[in-house]
Amino acid sequence: MAKPNKNTLLDWYRQMVLIRRFEERCAEIYQQGLIGGFLHLYIGQEATGVGTVAALRENDHIITTYRDHGIALAKGLDPKAVMAEMMGKKTGVSGGKGGSMHLASRDHNFWGGHAIVGGHLPIAAGIALKARYNDEDEVTVCMMGDGATNIGYFHESLNLSAVWDLPVVWLVENNQYGMGTAVERASAADHMVLKARGYQNSRGEGIKEGPRLDGMDVMAVYEGISEAIDYASKNGPILVESLTYRLEGHSMGDPQRYRTKDEVEEYSAKGPIGRFRQYLTENYKNIESDLDKIDGDAVEAVNEAVAFAESSPDPTMDDLISNVYAD
Amino acid sequence: MADRPITIREALSSALREEMHRDESVFIMGEEVGVWGGTFAVTRGFLDEFGEKRVRDTPIAEMVIAGSAVGAAMAGLRPVAEIMTINFAFVAMDAIVNLAAKMRYMFDGQFKVPLVIRTTTGGGKQLGATHSHAPEVIFAHFPGLYVAVPGTAYDAKGMLKAAIRDDNPVLFVEHSTMLQRRSPVPADDYVLPIGKSDIKRKGDDVTIVTYQKGLEWSMDAAEELAKEGIEAEVIDLRWLRPLDLEPVFESFKKTNRAVVVEESLPMFNVGAEVAAQITNECFDWMDAPVQRVAAMDIPLPYSREIELAALPSPAKIIKAVKEIV
Numbered sequence: 095m096a097k098p099n100k101n102t103l104l105d106w107y108r109q110m111v112l113i114r115r116f117e118e119r120c121a122e123i124y125q126q127g128l129i130g131g132f133l134h135l136y137i138g139q140e141a142t143g144v145g146t147v148a149a150l151r152e153n154d155h156i157i158t159t160y161r162d163h164g165i166a167l168a169k170g171l172d173p174k175a176v177m178a179e180m181m182g183k184k185t186g187v188s189g190g191k192g193g194s195m196h197l198a199s200r201d202h203n204f205w206g207g208h209a210i211v212g213g214h215l216p217i218a219a220g221i222a223l224k225a226r227y228n229d230e231d232e233v234t235v236c237m238m239g240d241g242a243t244n245i246g247y248f249h250e251s252l253n254l255s256a257v258w259d260l261p262v263v264w265l266v267e268n269n270q271y272g273m274g275t276a277v278e279r280a281s282a283a284d285h286m287v288l289k290a291r292g293y294q295n296s297r298g299e300g301i302k303e304g305p306r307l308d309g310m311d312v313m314a315v316y317e318g319i320s321e322a323i324d325y326a327s328k329n330g331p332i333l334v335e336s337l338t339y340r341l342e343g344h345s346m347g348d349p350q351r352y353r354t355k356d357e358v359e360e361y362s363a364k365g366p367i368g369r370f371r372q373y374l375t376e377n378y379k380n381i382e383s384d385l386d387k388i389d390g391d392a393v394e395a396v397n398e399a400v401a402f403a404e405s406s407p408d409p410t411m412d413d414l415i416s417n418v419y420a421d
Numbered sequence: 422m423a424d425r426p427i428t429i430r431e432a433l434s435s436a437l438r439e440e441m442h443r444d445e446s447v448f449i450m451g452e453e454v455g456v457w458g459g460t461f462a463v464t465r466g467f468l469d470e471f472g473e474k475r476v477r478d479t480p481i482a483e484m485v486i487a488g489s490a491v492g493a494a495m496a497g498l499r500p501v502a503e504i505m506t507i508n509f510a511f512v513a514m515d516a517i518v519n520l521a522a523k524m525r526y527m528f529d530g531q532f533k534v535p536l537v538i539r540t541t542t543g544g545g546k547q548l549g550a551t552h553s554h555a556p557e558v559i560f561a562h563f564p565g566l567y568v569a570v571p572g573t574a575y576d577a578k579g580m581l582k583a584a585i586r587d588d589n590p591v592l593f594v595e596h597s598t599m600l601q602r603r604s605p606v607p608a609d610d611y612v613l614p615i616g617k618s619d620i621k622r623k624g625d626d627v628t629i630v631t632y633q634k635g636l637e638w639s640m641d642a643a644e645e646l647a648k649e650g651i652e653a654e655v656i657d658l659r660w661l662r663p664l665d666l667e668p669v670f671e672s673f674k675k676t677n678r679a680v681v682v683e684e685s686l687p688m689f690n691v692g693a694e695v696a697a698q699i700t701n702e703c704f705d706w707m708d709a710p711v712q713r714v715a716a717m718d719i720p721l722p723y724s725r726e727i728e729l730a731a732l733p734s735p736a737k738i739i740k741a742v743k744e745i746v
């Protein structure tokens with residue numbers, strides 16, 4: 095694991111701020127009717143996404159849920175093409191056919207946002223199987239929500255990854271709720287990493303019970319996921335949890351009856367971006383101007399993305415019927 | 422080389438074996454495919470021949486069998502995943518429908534899914550309701566997926582090879598009571614086109630549209646009908662998707678009558694689709710309503726005689742033909 099230098103840290107800050115501004119703007123234009131369908135914001139969880147993506151080695155793979163905008167941006171997809179997908183435009187990363195929940199870029203080894211809870215877990219196992227089959231050192235990081243640990247796909251996929259010794263980092267982004275249901279109301283295990291124990295033999299081999307990371311600290315996530323990737327590459331599957339918090343509703347229009355305003359404010363006060371900014375200013379002299387510039391650039395990048403998306407064409411009738419099958 | 426009669430089981434085995442020799446990225450996975458040799462003995466000897474890497478026994482976990490095969494296919498392998506019987510494919514419905522069939526379209530062509538899911542279908546074996554379905558038509562509902570339903574050894578071999586070489590997901594359905602049926606198969610490599618039906622018997626009086634077990638019943642019925650001077654043209658669909666009805670329309674324009682025969686349940690089935698399309702395409706040639714022969718609209722029972730009574734039969738087909746000829 096390379097120790098991040100100042101430039102790297104600034105780049106993480108840049109990504110986190112870009113995601114935040116991007117998401118805020120998405121919420122705004124959703125209200126204006128420019129984005130349709132469901133919209134799941136990543137606000138509050140930026141450190142988990144950015145730290146995780148930073149830990150990936152060049153040939154590693156990442157796959158996630160419908161809460162995927164942050165991963166797409168951290169992975170380096172063009173914000174213009176991501177915003178265009180939000181608006182259902184032909185220039186979107188998925189040609190306007192996937193929408194906000196189905197961003198992907200094969201070129202970036204980003205295997206998508208997936209909208210059936212748990213549905214992408216077996217896909218992650220399959221991608222990892224390819225690496226095993228071809229004897230390639232590639233780890234697949236599979237992100238999921240806490241709620242996804244309760245569905246059958248979770249059990250079948252984790253079990254198979256242990257039996258077949260697949261190089262997967264199973265990463266539970268524990269934002270404490272699945273829609274409106276708090277973790278302890280839906281899951282017998284309160285700590286997600288405990289679930290690794292069901293996939294170990296009596297000698298403790300199988301899925302390694304990984305750490306519970308502070309998902310609001312990008313550096314802690316980076317370190318923890320880097321170690322997990324190293325472990326998976328050398329040994330096999332590992333289950334890691336990142337403790338985080340979703341500061342907005344589950345999706346747009348969530349009345350949030352399941353939690354108090356106080357609770358949200360408490361987490362908001364210790365949000366990942368403010369905290370990281372504080373760390374940077376305390377540890378690097380005269381960094382404020384760099385940070386301020388990054389803040390300004392993020393707004394600029396989002397403005398450009400929206401302008402690009404708005405001026406992009408809709409998919410055509412030809413696009414409507416293309417790519418159902420490979421030729 | 423001369424054609425040699427082999428069983429459907431042998432045809433499937435040799436197609437798999439030849440494709441695995443041809444292409445290193447082809448591998449098989451599923452319950453009991455390895456040590457056991459395949460529940461229906463299709464992969465007997467494969468573990469010794471190809472080793473554990475390419476002949477992978479799985480847990481009893483259909484969601485991840487189908488789902489991980491989708492992932493492996495997206496990543497560049499060519500999995501042939503086996504779901505022991507189609508009854509258990511219901512457990513993997515999401516993986517087949519939402520993962521396999523939609524992955525390409527939803528991301529606008531960024532991924533391809535060169536996947537074959539082999540499974541067996543069919544009732545009539547006294548296994549009770551949960552194990553006695555022929556529900557392949559359900560899977561034909563979904564664009565993005567192909568559904569193969571071979572009825573002869575020759576077709577089974579050529580179609581399985583086509584399915585393995587194609588870059589799209591194929592649900593490859595084999596009939597569990599037909600694995601011992603023999604027909605001549607060339608020793609040389611051959612591949613049949615995807616989505617082409619086949620005229621299995623020529624005739625001028627009525628068109629019988631069918632597949633798989635229905636093909637067997639229909640051919641028997643056609644022999645009986647011939648004794649009474651009624652010549653049935655029997656068209657084997659071979660694929661439910663892509664569905665190739667051109668030969669059906671052509672035949673119908675000659676016979677002006679059709680019976681659709683299948684083992685699946687009678688509502689929302691192949692017969693409904695084919696009858697509707699014939700009505701649209703051949704209305705001016707129509708001398709009688711299209712007849713449909715399918716299983717009775719009940720879960721299948723265990724007891725032998727009543728189970729068989731619920732399934733189609735040559736006698737039921739003959740009766741349906743006589744309604745309109």
Ligand SMILES: Cc1ncc(C[n+]2csc(CCOP(=O)(O)OP(=O)(O)O)c2C)c(N)n1
Pocket residue numbers: 159161209210211212238239240241242243269271272273344
């Ligand atoms: C199989 C399935 N059931 C239900 C849903 C509806 N649904 C979408 S997101 C969600 C909550 C998931 O919670 P979690 O896994 O914790 O992820 P988070 O949204 O918190 O990121 C539900 C129930 C779905 N998409 N798929």
Ligand SMILES: [Mg+2]
Pocket residue numbers: 239240241267268269270271272273
């Ligand atoms: Mg959650």
